[in-house]
Amino acid sequence: xxxxxxxxxxxxxxxxxxxxxxxxxxxxxxxxxxxxxxxxxxxxxxxxxxxxxxxxxxxxxxxxxxxxxxxxxxxxxxxxxxxxxxxxxxxxxxxxxxxxxxxxxxxxxxxxxxxxxxxxxxxxxxxxxxxxxxxxxxxxxxxxxxxxxxxxxxxxxxxxxxxxxxxxxxxxxxxxxxxxxxxxxxxxxxxxxxxxxxxxxxxxxxxxxxxxxxxxxxxxxxxxxxxxxxxxxxxxxxxxxxxxxxxxxxxxxxxxxxxxxxxxxxxxxxxxxxxxxxxxxxxxxxxxxxxxxxxxxxxxxxxxxxxxxxxxxxxxxxxxxxxxxxxxxxxxxxxxxxxxxxxxxxxxxxxxxxxxxxxxxxxxxxxxxxxxxxxxxxxxxxxxxxxxxxxxxxxxxxxxxxxxxxxxxxxxxxxxxx
Numbered sequence: 001x002x003x004x005x006x007x008x009x010x011x012x013x014x015x016x017x018x019x020x021x022x023x024x025x026x027x028x029x030x031x032x033x034x035x036x037x038x039x040x041x042x043x044x045x046x047x048x049x050x051x052x053x054x055x056x057x058x059x060x061x062x063x064x065x066x067x068x069x070x071x072x073x074x075x076x077x078x079x080x081x082x083x084x085x086x087x088x089x090x091x092x093x094x095x096x097x098x099x100x101x102x103x104x105x106x107x108x109x110x111x112x113x114x115x116x117x118x119x120x121x122x123x124x125x126x127x128x129x130x131x132x133x134x135x136x137x138x139x140x141x142x143x144x145x146x147x148x149x150x151x152x153x154x155x156x157x158x159x160x161x162x163x164x165x166x167x168x169x170x171x172x173x174x175x176x177x178x179x180x181x182x183x184x185x186x187x188x189x190x191x192x193x194x195x196x197x198x199x200x201x202x203x204x205x206x207x208x209x210x211x212x213x214x215x216x217x218x219x220x221x222x223x224x225x226x227x228x229x230x231x232x233x234x235x236x237x238x239x240x241x242x243x244x245x246x247x248x249x250x251x252x253x254x255x256x257x258x259x260x261x262x263x264x265x266x267x268x269x270x271x272x273x274x275x276x277x278x279x280x281x282x283x284x285x286x287x288x289x290x291x292x293x294x295x296x297x298x299x300x301x302x303x304x305x306x307x308x309x310x311x312x313x314x315x316x317x318x319x320x321x322x323x324x325x326x327x328x329x330x331x332x333x334x335x336x337x338x339x340x341x342x343x344x345x346x347x348x349x350x351x352x353x354x355x356x357x358x359x360x361x362x363x364x365x366x367x368x369x370x371x372x373x374x375x376x377x378x379x380x381x382x383x384x385x386x387x388x389x390x391x392x393x394x395x396x397x398x399x400x401x402x403x404x405x406x407x408x409x410x411x412x413x414x415x416x417x418x
Contacts, residue, residue, distance in 0.1 A: 003049060003087065004094055014040055019238050034206060034379045037312045038199060041319025050091055050320060058188050061092075072195050097315050102314040103375045104264060104280060108288040110309030110378050110390055112297050126392040129366035130399060135369060136348035137166045138411065140142040141341050145415050151333035157182045158334065160412025161190060162341050168404025169277070169373030169397070176408045189331055193338045195322045198372055201342050205364060206383035213350055217360035219387060238309075238324040241302045249300045256297065260287045262332060277401060281374055285394050294348035305386060309380050342371055365389045369397030 018036045021028040028036060044050070053061070060067070060081075072089060075081045145159045152158060157180040164172035170191075177187045240246055264283035268276045292298050346367055354364045361384050368380045374397030381390045 001135055004090060006049065007033065007091065007094060010044065011313055014316060015309055018312060019309075023238070031311055032206065032383060033308070034315055034383055035203065038202070038317035038319045041316035042199075042322060044316065045320035045322060051084045051088045053085050053088040054082060057081050057088070059185065061089075064162060072159070092321075095321055098317045099314060099375075102310040102317070104261045104284050105254075105257055106307040106310035106314065106378065107281070107301045107394070108260050108291070109253060109310070110387070111285070111288040112256075112292050112300065112303040114292055114387060114391060125362055126366070126395060128356055129353065129392070130370075130396045132352040132358065133345075133349050133366050133370045134167055134400075134403075134407070136345045136352060137341075138407070139350050140344040141166065142411060142415065144337050144340050144344070145418075146338045147340070148333050152331065152337060153335075154182065154186065154203055156412050156415040156418075158186065158337070159189060159415050160408040161187075162338065162408075162413045164404040164408030165194060166341065166345060166371050167407055168401045172401065172404035172408060175249070175405050176412070178407070179409055182413055186334075189334055190338065192322075193335050194342075195318075197335075197339050199319065199322060201346070201371060202368070202379065204343075205346075205368065206380055207414060209346075210360075210364060210384055212238050213364060214360040217350065217354055217363060218357055220361035220389070222357045226396050238302075238305050241305060246302050250302055250306055253297065253300050253303050256291060261282055263287065281370070281394070281401070282398050285391075285398065289391070298330055304349050308378065308382055311375075314375060315379065318364070345371065361386050361389050362392055365393035366396045370395045370400050373397055374401075 015033070015037060018028075018033050018040065022031075022033055023038065060075075063082050067089065069086075072081065072086050076083065076086060086103055114221065141162045145155055148157055160180050161173050161182060164176040173187075173191065173194075176182070182190075235385070255340045259283065264280045266288070267283050268279045271279050349367050350363060364384065365377050368376050374394050377393030377397060378390055381387055381393065
């Protein structure tokens with residue numbers, strides 16, 4: 001219980017400390033709030049506050065996450081799991097709750113300040129970025145299958161999972177595990193390696209990657225000549241948020257956000273479990289876009305910054321869940337296959353986008369939406385100092401969720417016959 005309370009405090013307060021550091025320290029400011037949140041999260045996950053689970057319990061979790069405490073205590077009495085496993089389960093549930101809340105709350109706040117009408121001039125490029133991104137995933141994951149065939153058991157199943165994962169997200173990965181009958185050990189390793197490589201991918205993208213790609217690809221066509229050289233920032237203007245003048249309107253915006261969240265939650269009750277994430281994100285995004293068209297809401301100051309605060313919480317939680325120690329059981333071929341799939345897809349996406357003249361910022365958020373899933377789009381948009389691409393990224397991610405399972409199954413059975 002004490003550890004749970006400590007984690008709640010750390011998850012909610014640390015982003016404020018990170019923001020304070022970036023405002024007071026030039027080095028921290030250059031690193032950025034998002035990267036610092038990931039660093040804090042990774043440290044938090046490996047200092048002993050969050051216990052490790054046994055290999056047997058990891059298999060149980062992969063097979064079924066809907067355990068009751070009575071069932072877990074019975075397994076403990078039978079000597080199958082330990083007290084540390086039970087504490088790990090409780091903390092994992094807390095982390096899942098944070099992720100369930102922070103992203104649905106963050107997305108409306110991030111979208112309220114956007115000028116959605118301006119986005120429609122980029123709709124064609126957004127669709128093109130989506131098509132090129134999916135093509136890159138299929139080419140690289142499919143090509144990697146032939147490169148690593150014979151080195152990874154049931155590689156055709158792993159390939160199907162990766163297609164679903166990198167066109168949709170974790171819900172697609174879990175769905176394809178069940179549809180393709182992937183064994184728990186392979187699923188756990190795939191998920192663990194993807195988490196570690198995904199963090200490296202994001203670090204690359206928001207540090208040196210964005211500079212390289214902006215030189216190689218076309219610039220984003222901002223209005224009034226506003227570009228990356230501007231001193232404006234979409235994730236660093238937190239000063240004054242707690243003043244009465246700013247706080248009361250922000251509380252109103254937060255109230256609207258909660259209403260949107262409740263509506264999305266109620267609608268999600270009408271669909272099966274595999275469709276919940278699609279329905280929730282689609283509903284929240286759609287309602288938020290409509291609400292942003294209301295001038296009284298669109299003009300509320302600091303809504304984007306408040307949304308980014310929730311994103312920083314999400315970043316810490318995700319990073320703290322990455323278990324680096326699982327890599328002692330590394331399967332080199334699987335690890336390198338996933339690495340090639342992630343970074344190979346990014347490079348192929350950039351190459352194709354150069355040919356079809358898609359701008360750098362759209363490419364990077366679309367790649368993020370496909371490789372890492374929609375919740376990470378605002379992180380990259382913040383690093384790019386371009387909030388205009390948030391809607392494009394979320395749109396691509398949502399479509400990816402919808403098509404990921406279909407593409408994953410189709411490619412898996414196609415490769416099985418090869």
